[in-house]
Amino acid sequence: MPDEVSRVMTCQWTSENQSVVLEVPDDENSKSTSDSERCTWAELLAEMEENKVTDPTINLHELHAPVMDDAGQTGSQRYLIKPKATPIYFQYSAVAGGNYKYTNIASAFTGEELDASRLLVKVWRIMYDKPSNEISPRRLSTLAGVG
Secondary structure, eight states: OOOTGGGEEEEOOOOTTSEEEEEEESSTTOSOEEEOOOEEHHHHHHHHHHTTOOSOEETTEEEESSOBOTTSOBOSOSOEEEEOSSOEEEEOOOOGGGOOOGGGGGGGSOHHHHHHOSSEEEEEEEEEETTTTEEEEEEEEEEEEOO
16 A cells, blocks of 8 residues: 555646636636546636637646747647646545545555556546636546546
8 A cells, every 4th residue: 555655646748638617606606616538738728718718827837828839830739738847745545445436546556656657647627717817727627537
């Protein structure tokens, strides 16, 4: 069973192609939330632009859009996302006694093992705070199989 330190994962994004899940309110006056469909940062940011959300920030990350090459042309990447010097760390809980289910199987592995997996992709749940125009991570949402 991994110890507490080994269950710490770094939350950082380095590409617009990484997947996220946006936490959205169930309705305008509700405090309860649901998860959107899994999408890439590029898809989410493009949708935000279509909905007139301009210049959002990502907590402890740099976000530049659109990405231009030296000739001033938009390249194949539309958004440049990179972590700032101070990363965000999340600690996930262990499930004792080997009572693992699909939803908590990450408990059986260290963060290092999960990061190194070629079969699983980390998908972080994020939220958008309208007053501050900032997107922040909430927690590890899923470990999705590749493909």
